[in-house]
Amino acid sequence: MKHSLRRNVIAAMVTSAGTPFIAAQSQPVDVVVITGSRIEHSSFDLPAAIDVVDAARINAAQMRVNASEALAAVPGLVAQNRQNYAQDLQISSRGFGARSAFGVRGVRLVADGIPASMPDGQGQAATFNLDAAERIEVLRGPFSAMYGNHAGGTVVLFTRDGKGRPSVDTTVSGGSYGTRKADILAQGESEGVGYVIDTSRFQTDGYRDHSAATRDQSFAKITVKPSPTSRMTVTASALVQDDTQDPLGVTWATYQRDRRAGETDANDTATPKRTLAERYNTRKSINHKQAGVSFDQHFGDDRLRYMIYGGNRQVIQYLSIPRFVQTAATQSGGVIDFDRDFHGADLNWLRKVPLAGGTLSTTIGIDYGYSHDDRQGYENFVGAQLGLLGRLRRDEANTVRSLDPYLQAEWQGGSWVLTAGLRHSRMSVGVADHYLANGDDSGEVNFRHTTPLLGILYKLTPTLNVYASAARGFEAPTLNELFYSGAGAGFNFGLRPAKSAHLEAGIKAYVGERSRVNAALFQVRTSDELVVDISGGGRTSYRNASKTLRQGAELSLDSNLAKGVSARLAMTVMRAVFDAPFADVVKDNRLPGVPKANLFGELAWNNTSDTLGAAIETVASSKIYVDDANDDTPAPGYAVLNARVQARQNMGRWRLKQFVRLNNLTGKQYVGSLIVGDGNRRYYEAAPGRNWLAGFSAQYTF
Template sequence: MTNHLPSRLARPCHLVSLLAAVFPCLAMADAALTLDSVVVTGSRIEHNSFDLPAAVDVVDAARIGADQARVNVSEALASVPGITVQNRQNYAQDLQISSRGFGARSAFGVRGIRLVSDGIPASMPDGQGQAATFNLDRAERIEVMRGPMSAIYGNHAGGVIQMFTPDGKGAPSVEGSFSAGSYGTWKSDISAQGEVGGVGYVIDASRFATDGYREHSAAERDQTMAKLTFRPSQDGKLTLIANTFRQDAQDPQGLAWDEFKGNPRGVGFESNPAIGPTNIYPALTYNTRKSIDHTQGGISYEHRFGDHSVLVSAYAGQRTTTQYQSIPISTQKFSVKQSGGVVDFDRDFAGLAGRWTGRFGLAGGRLTTTVGFDYEQATDDRQGYENFVGSGSPANCTANLCGLMGKLRRNEQDRVSSFDQYAQAEWQGERWTFSGGLRHSRVAFKVDDRYFDGANGDDSGSVTYEKTTPTVAAMFRVTDALNVYASVARGFEAPTFNEMFYSSGGGSFNFSLKPATSTHYEIGAKAMLGNSRLDIALFEVKTQDELVVLSSSGGRTAYQNAGKTERQGVELALDSRWSEGLSSRLAYTYLNAYYDESFRFTSAPPNPATKTVSAGSRLPGVAAHNLFGEIAWKHKPSGFHAAVEGIVRDKVYVEDTNQRQAAPGYAVANLRFGVDRKYGPLSLRGFLRFDNIFDRQYVGSVIVGDSNGRFYESAPGRTWLAGVSARYTF
């Protein structure tokens, strides 16, 4: 079906051409705008983003903190093309982040995208990550890369998101901030930074709480970080960083379509004969919720030897998670092994990485080579319990016997490790740049089953996935203001433990899952047009053995391998400065993601059925069109600024057959105001923000493949947020 690309991309390409022609004509020639950010993602060394043959965007500190609470990375990444970040209004399940459609199937957490924070992976060795651990209060920038070059980062397929915090420098300063808004939401933050005796430091602590937009969606979060930097010699740099993250959050779960239309702020209603004749609200009856306690720390040392450098880093951490799910009592007691309705695990994780970078003169140009390795491992001490305490009929849940940890139903140790080696090289001449890379990945899973009650077998086992992925790219400098490039790579995406936990019947481990492999093609252009910068990328991704949702119910999701899929699309970003203080940004994504061949599957209980997914069906959780636009103005003498934002998103299918009600498309507008003033050593800032100013009711995100038909997670109507901050420099 690759011949669909020209016709299906025709309309987006016309739009791109029109925008490219119109915006430069409107730009003011006497305004200055920084349009070429320095990035390290992709090449692993400092590189101008304009000269990198890849789709990469930088979200700087100004946009991360653009009159926002700085709680969710969705606030910062809404303006990045190719990336879809959904705030689910459900802190128990984290954000939904997808890159070119990869990761959209994830029931919770981030899948298919490599997450890194200050050099420490926020993704586990199996590929599952949590963006909630990003500390946005101290973030200096977030680099987002999509496409073929991201394959050099290993076991994932969609892209790389890296967050960086600044080093402590200059005179010491302290800063405090407070914000509050709709639905009992508030956040406080205090920080300090500076340099004393040659040691730079950044310290931050924050607390966030909300009653939640939906019923049973309250959350509390505490977050801290500390970063120390020290130069033991002129050519050496030592960095130490530590983070903690603690969160308690209720889980409102999804809604059926009629429930969303009737009461978008409520929780789902269920009448299930398996647990008795009493009608129940699963989220309330089972008191669905999740608690997380996460601590990690890392150390890195970089030393330069003239044009060469060596970097060695290590990290370690611990994560404790307890999650209460709405698994019906009858299905918590199958003869096969079950997790029960309560998941409880303690995870220890650690990693070690090293790389050497050399720079040489070659054939009239500059050759940069990098050779390195990454080793990561995680061990879970995992138990599962019934979400029920008592005896007799499971209907006793109505007597406050559910929502409590009951009998042990699962006990095991889960271990996963990855060991990757990679090599990259880039030759940069006067007009041509050629780059390539090779990475060998090995991901090993091992399960030690420790639960035996005579009614189930031994689920112990192991499986290993191994793949070598190449990357090749070329860029040509047409003029000083125009670069064109092309790249191709192979991608590798192994199943995560979360995708292996349940087989089709909801029971034992699914060791039969295969890794998804993909081939990525991309061509693009980067142009400086007066005081505007235009980035455009056209891509195609062909995937085999795509991992898809087989069933999802009550917090338990089973997966399977489908056949071939294809993703074709266009990404466009346009930044402009119209006059002094007036700027705009436009980000557009067209994505045609579909199954390239038919496949059949039998869904799991409670509604088992054999279904056929036809070739040409769209991948669920993926919108065909996404548009972000912003116009911002700042009056420098007074420090006053204002901006209006618009977000438009196409409809989203909720399951593979595309036969259930799709989440409709929507358009929302946001408005924000603020003022920044400085009085000697004291800097003050205040802001007021209104989101969804026209009070639209819409589905903000979907739960792909939910077996009970509760696919929809509603977004709030009109909301407000106000905040103040003060910084004093000594």
């Protein structure tokens, strides 16, 4: 396997990077970021590992449904498409979030300054509107701690502002497995008011059995400047998924027999036997709506910013929990049904003053979040019929509150950039149990932690910066991680938050006139790491491990080569292990869900008029363990090759675009994502074989 991985990585590097030090046409452009320092800042001069995924990459011959396609180009980040729209993407940053059985945990999600993660840290990448995206900023390492609980990494989406003459853009695309999408976006600016309105429908029959989905998404944004020194932004979005099928994971034997098939239900009496997903009709419906307002007021170099948001999320999910398990008094049934109201606010003040020959920028603020769930659980059978809403088994109200004051200061002078920060996170979780037949689970648990940050950057030359940073991190259990203890009995009030110490050192350099290189070394020591205890049928409980250790290196290279050719390389090598034994886990076992190495490479070409382009991409990963004990078969390493072609024509007020994409050109069979620690050993979620996408868009400017 080691030799196979080495061959995969070498092949990917050759494919993507070409000859890295030949004459170039132009230097890669530095970008201005907001994430990390909370003020506009050159990414080159920020003492942190941060990458920007621009609109060109988000739109690179993609349907703009899954952020994982664009995020694959970011080192330190693993973004997996589960081929399961009931469970959303799996995103981890330096190993944080890899344990998530659904949604995003351990990584903070933000869209236009408004959290896409709930106050408990649980996030849904599906709420990102990629059709209106302008860029995504991805922050890893110690600086993420300044975003509070669950910030092992931070992924921040910025949507476009409405500008210029009104225009309407319609895109239609389709591909393998009955996949299709239609989108329409209108934008413009009138009398100082910018607007963006987008709506889309995505449908797929699904690559895996029982994985069909329909997703309706809408988004609106208004920007206005009430005065020359102020700006207000209003956003609203909605995501609706009705009866999204859940294919579940499969065992290694089933995966080897048929990658697209589901796991057969041994208790099924039908001939031929149906899969668990078919028999229980596992599915999930989501109705998510939210809106927010942010306002900036400048007073010279100083700035006051406030943001408020609110929304509602309704979910009903049918799991594959066996009937005999649900009849136990300690269980909560096989159907989850909750109605969540949430809101929050952030208020901060930025002050800039001259100090010691430089400039001191200080931000002081407070971040508040609140959510309230009316939650019920039901049996997923009526009589002998499975997959139907049965008797009530759980009825409770869940409340989460978070309150985080923070302070961040940055001094720039000469060749130095010095940063310090402090954030105090407080989170409370309350349960009011109204179903007392299985005991009273009412109660409250509180978590709190102070996270300090220090960073330093030194400009050795105008084209070479070195930096180092350190911070302490805090990851409290999410509401979903607290729901079950052991085999499913009761609320897990004994679960402790994970605490971590982060160290990072790196360089940022321009090489010649055509290339930019970012490299970082990092180490994270964590105590009370949250790990999977028991997982099965869609229900997962968690426990605390002892200590874990993550040590690794990240490298990214961007080059503008000759004659319109450019290259991108993003590579991560990481040793993520349990640093002390616990239960049946021995020291130095690998953390499940975390690859030892992964790589993205791209070689792209655009003609001088930018009307035609093409690219070859490579994505490679080492094997990934599936359980804490490292006993079961790991997902093997792989390397896949993708290709795309794009064209564009301008015809008066019309702008036309077309694309064709071919993924997995060699038809590689591999596991695309994992359900870590599944108690029934149904860990594996297969990735598609060779598949295609094609699309057409027409934009008219009035």
